[in-house]
Amino acid sequence: MPPTARSSSEIDTLVVGGGQAGIAMSEHLSGLGVPHLVLERDRIAERWRTARWDSLVANGPAWHDRFPGLEFDGIDPDAFPGKERVADYFEAYAEKFHAPIRAGVEVKKVERNADRPGFTIETSEGILEAHRVVAATGPFQNPVIPPIAPADKDITQIHSAEYRNAGQLPEGAVLVVGAGSSGAQIADDLQRAGRKVYLSVGPHHRPPRAYRNRDFTWWLGVLGEWEAEAMKPGTEHVTIAVSGAHGGRTVDFRTLAHGGMTLVGRTKAFHDGMATFEPDLADNIAAGDANYLSLLDAADDYAARNGLDLPEEPEARRIPPDPECVTRPVEELDLAAAGVRSIIWATGFEVDFGWLNGNGLDNDGKPHHRRGIANDPGIYFLGLPWLSNRSSSFIWGVWHDAKHIADHIGKQRKYLVHDRDRKRRNMGESRRPA
Incomplete structure (x- = not known):
């Protein structure tokens, strides 16, 4: 590991963040021979260890x-x-190519x-100088709880980033707001723990786990x-509900409801102990079904066109009957009467690049880039959703995005080397005797 910086020192490229994005970036920079340093304020892949629920x-x-260069062992x-x-995997991957990661150092x-x-x-340990900076801190930075959250001291409210297991919550029912992958999995986890769960379901896609x-x-x-390369129009605020829990199963909100969960529409407001919900539950469930069936159609078409010998699965198209909470939706809920003592906000995150002090950011503080290369030369972003395509925030996708950015850095360094060598040649010629 590089020595701890307590005074100013100069490096070529600084990578901020030691998670999957920072490790992928380091691998590609190492392969190109680019001197660099990765700073991580906690441990390698810390978010996987301590910012996720137990299950x-x-x-x-x-x-x-996974990354191409290493399989999961065992x-x-x-x-x-x-x-x-997963966290152990990233630690092993970093050790595999001796990534220059310095943990416990925060970039301020x-x-x-x-x-x-x-x-x-x-940084928290001194001043560094760098020719370029890669922001590889990912999208899960500031948990977002919407302003509609009730100011009720009798109700425990946490973001999904803080949830670990049912035991941390007071006894009683739980309202989970948000039915993307996190909300759907946490709601299922709570129901399996014996809790009464109300799940607020908005627009979503729910692909089959397998087909x-x-x-x-x-x-x-x-x-x-x-x-x-971009979301389809109208899907910017549509979440995806998918899970690998319990061996991997398709998320089916009807099945969860038939098991005792109460589904409600998007959460609208809280007032005087009452929660109100939009009358959109049936429409959201139907749109999720349409997305699910469209992937089955595309898969069947692909299999037929390519002559794939894959077992047919007609039962995958059987949609369970609508539960009562869908046919007679709850649009208003007395939280106390329903025994709801906890609310979990599975409502996403905001990025926070305030430490960049405006470098590469637009007027709203959001990254201004093209495929991770900022409009401000020398600044790069990695690990963000849709950085270059749909896979960008996923493990394998960030690896390929990192390669593109590392290649760009390599090209920029060649231009600078050419300029430096040319200046040296010119200085040599100017010193020759007439």
Whole structure:
């Protein structure tokens, strides 16, 4: 490991963040011979260890959700590794190529130098100088709880990032707001623990976990869906509900409801102990079904066109009957009467790049880039959703995005080397005697 910086020292490229994005970036920079340093404020892959619930597993199978250079050891390729195994995997991967990661160092501010190239970086252990900076801190930075949250001291309210297990919550029913992958999995976890659960379901996609003996990640791959460069119009606020928990099962909200969960529409407001919900539950469930069936159609078409000998699965198209909470939706809930003593907000995150001090950011503080290369030369972003395509925030996708950015850094360094060599040649010629 590099020595701890307590005074100013200069490096070529600083990578901020030692999770999957930072490790992928380091591997590609190492392969190109680019001197660099990775700073991580906690431990390698810390978010996997301590910012997830206890029962979390990867949403994709082990053969798919990994980097190309290392397989998961001792795990069936079709299984879903737990969060600790994923964190161990990234630690092992970093050791594999001796990644120059310095843990326990926080980057506090990045300032562009006014009188010379590069940046001055203030860290918790001193000052660094770098020619370029890669922000590899990922999308899960500031948990978002919407302003509609009730100001009720009798109700425990936490974000999904704080949830670990049912035992941390007071006895009683739980309202889970948000039915993407996190909300759906946490609601299921709570129900399995014996809690009464109300799940607020908004617009969502719910792909089959597997179909015709192939995981949905495989289907998205052969159908070219991972390479989509932008969301389809109108889907910007649509979440995806998928899970690898308990061996991997398709998320089916009707099945959860038939097991005792009460589904409600999008959460609208709280007032005087009452929660109100939008009358959109049936529409949201139907739209999720349409998305699910459309992938089955695309998969069947692909199998037929390519002559794939895959077992047919007609039972996958059988939709359970609507539970009462869908046919007679709850649009108003007296929280106390329903025994709801906890609310979990599975409502996503906001990025926070305040430490970049405006470098590479737009007027709203959001990254301004093209495929991770900022409009501000020398600044790069990695690990964000849709950085270059649909796969960008996933393990395998961030690896490929990192390669693109590392290649760009390598090209920029060649231009600078050419310029420096040319200046040296010119200086040599000017010193020759007449």
